[in-house]
Amino acid sequence: MDFYPIAVNLKNRLCVVVGGGDVGERKVRGLLEHGAHVRLVSPQAKRELVKLACEGKIEWRAQKALPQDLEGAFLVFLATCDRAVNDELERFARERGILVNRADAPERCDFIVPASFQAGNIEVAVFSGGEAPFFARWLRIRLENELSRNLGTMGELMSDLRAELKEKPIDQRRRAEILNTVLESDILEILRQQGKEAALAHARELVNEL
Structure with a gap:
């Protein structure tokens, strides 16, 4: 490509x-x-x-x-x-x-x-290098239907958490490791079921344990 x-x-x-x-x-x-x-x-x-x-x-x-x-x-x-x-x-x-x-x-x-959609401060783009634009549009629609409901809120949550971590005396690599651990947890499911505040509280608990 x-x-x-x-x-x-x-x-x-x-x-x-x-x-x-x-x-x-x-x-x-x-x-x-x-x-x-x-x-x-x-x-x-x-x-x-x-x-x-x-x-x-x-x-x-x-x-x-x-x-x-x-x-x-x-x-x-x-x-x-x-x-x-x-x-x-x-x-x-x-x-x-x-x-x-x-x-x-x-x-x-x-x-x-690219075929794209936006949810909050997150934008997802799909492109095929011009080889299969119809498939790229189809995939964009599928991703939007499956992800967009909570994607924007999740982006805001992770942005808030990143800002909090930048105030702590840790380097960039450690900050990235912590954020990745949070993302690999069940935070998205908590967000879906209980809302942003509960998900952010869960993320902060994880940060304190690491």
């Missing part, structure tokens, strides 16, 4: 989406959820995208995409059916070091977007 799994901070970075159809709408929504400044370039756009533009949540250039529409972008999603336009925009982007994702040519993508 050629793709390196990495989480990128897009807050306030310019990200361009070319194409106002279903694919473009999904990309716009995902970018907004992660704090990006979104520029949509498309002569027409789906109703929800028009609404976002009217609300000032995205910048919409209602025109056929031109290379200069990508100026200043960190990354671009090319989500049109016009291969000639996509080819021209891809060349322009690569000359300027702009990362490219092409819906019509996965093999030419600099990056791909």
Whole structure:
């Protein structure tokens, strides 16, 4: 697999989406959820995208995409059916070091977007390197159905516990060992049956015993 799994901070970075159809709408929504400044370039756009533009949540250039529409972008999603336009925009982007994702040519993508879901401060992502995207989406749905109910709370609990451990005079390796011991205990079952406070109390008892 050629793709390196990495989480990128897009807050306030310019990200361009070319194409106002279903694919473009999904990309716009995902970018907004992660704090990006979104520029949509498309002569027409789906109703929800028009609404976002009217609300000032995205910048919409209602025109056929031109290379200069990508100026200043960190990354671009090319989500049109016009291969000639996509080819021209891809060349322009690569000359300027702009990362490219092409819906019509996965093999030419600099990056791909995994199937993911978020629960609290935990985000789970699944990707197949572009080889089996439908399976990745199926697996994401299965994982979300099985894990999401308590995953966010568990993430908050472990974050709280980690913060408490950082106040103790122990090194990073020992802290990691303690956290792993807590995770390997029956803490998730306690969380499911008795709630966060009981689970946190259980974790603190384990810490005191170690």
